[in-house]
Amino acid sequence: MKLLLRRTTVLLIFSLLLVFGLMAFTARYFSHASTWVQYPANRHLYEDGKLVSSGTVYDRTGRVLVKTVDGAVRYHENQAVRTAVMHATGDPHGNVVTGAQVAFRDRLSGWNIVQGAFRSSGRADSGRDLTLTLDAELCAVAHRELGGRRGTVGVYNYETGEILCMVSTPSIDPANPPDVQADPDKYEGVYINRFLSAAYTPGSVFKTVTASAALDHLRGIGEKTYRCDGKMHIGEDVVTCPSAHGEVTLEQALARSCNVAFAQITLELGAGTLQKYADQAGFNSRLEVDGIKTTAGRVDVSGAAGADLAWAGIGQYTNTANPLNFMAYMGAIANDGVRVTPRILGDEGFFSTVTSPPGEKTRVLSADTAGKLGEMMRNNTISAYGEENFRGLELCAKSGTAQVGGGKRPHAWFAGFLDREDFPLAFVVVIENGGSGTGVAGPVAANVLQAAVAAK
DSSP states (O other), X not given: OHHHHHHHHHHHHHHHHHHHHHHHHHHHHHHHHHHHHTSTTOTTTEETTEEOBOOOEEOTTSOEEEEEETTEEEEOSOHHHHHHTHHHXXXXXXXXXXXXXXXXXXXXXXXXXTTXXXXXXXXXXXXXXXXXXXXXXXXXXXXXHHTTOSEEEEEEETTTOBEEEEEEESOOOTTSOOOGGGOTTTTTTTTSOHHXXXXXXXXXXXXXXXXXXXHXXXXXXXXXXEEESSEEEETTEEEEOSSOOXXXXXHHXXXXXXXXXXXXXXXXXXXXXXXXXXXXXXXXXXXXXXXXXXXXXXXXXXXXXXXXXXXXXXXXXXXXXXXXXXXXXXXXXXXXXXXXXXXXXXXXXXXXXXXXXXXXXXXXXOHHXXXXXXXXXXXXXXXXXXXXXXXXXXXXXXXXXXXXXXXXXXXXXXXXXXXXXXXXXEEEEEETTOOOIIIIIHHHHHHHHHHHHHHO
């Protein structure tokens, strides 16, 4: 009897270990199978380390952006287009990890977690086609407007989440890639998608976040005025303005980008309130664009006081912002305070491995606050940026000239949205060390947005 009991116990232990092992394998299979199957040694999909066949990547209008035939990668026939969308399609060697050829390679290869990868006549199936939400011609316009300067341009539909334009520079022609190592300065960061994977000091575009907090928390803020004499002493530190603005309201301070007024407003709000609204706006968190995680912008004023806190409310201090996340915040202002998560994939099949739902909606501002802030941004264009420079766009915007120190020129920002029901578009332009947001990034935004409207 004792021998039978011992044998039963041992058998039970082995059975439990087997069940545990199967559960652990199943868990790892569902979380890692996509990576396993894409390993170049998988002869179902690869020959000599090359993907033998793959689906075709199209833009929203049906243009072929990239396809793989018998291991040979072929790109769009137009050099300007393929260079503009290189960070969206990827390069032949997989250096752009956010590009479709890497980020969506399981889909392109035809593999899915239920069916696996089938072979026909000794070869893998032709894969599954992929449609991006991008307009390739619009991306080419944005790339041209950047004119060789480092930076990024993004445009998306703030109601549906579809990204129409995503351009990052520097870029390369993936069909004829240069020797990047031979000129590291020219091609520094060429494989980084600055729209998704970079974070910059935001400068004055961040004042839209501070303004939203002021609208909610400072009684009578619409009529209250702040005195600007060109500088403000806070202890031993000084907050400076490009010029003395005199008595200004919140609306006037936003249009004139008055640092002194916003320093006073920030100190009235306090660190806790500013931190809350920065978090709501999407700072300190990463959005997912069809499973691709963006870089998180950073705002941490937990230990800030005095001039440090004032500069944080102006968009300086240690603040950083990711371009896509900030564009989504602009979209939320336009969309009655509701942020629609940007997406780059078109219609998804049943077996898609994408985990984040396209067009996910999150309220970040009250509808009333978003409406008031949008009106103030519309006033920026009319009273400061020049309606004639953005004719017909009904532009609501905020510029930023972000100081970066080290004797370098400021980063130029321009972000906002169109106040048009037929074109629900939000946008962002960042030009590294470009100088004036209004003078440098503004014209880029104007030309790209005019092209977007004309394309329809």
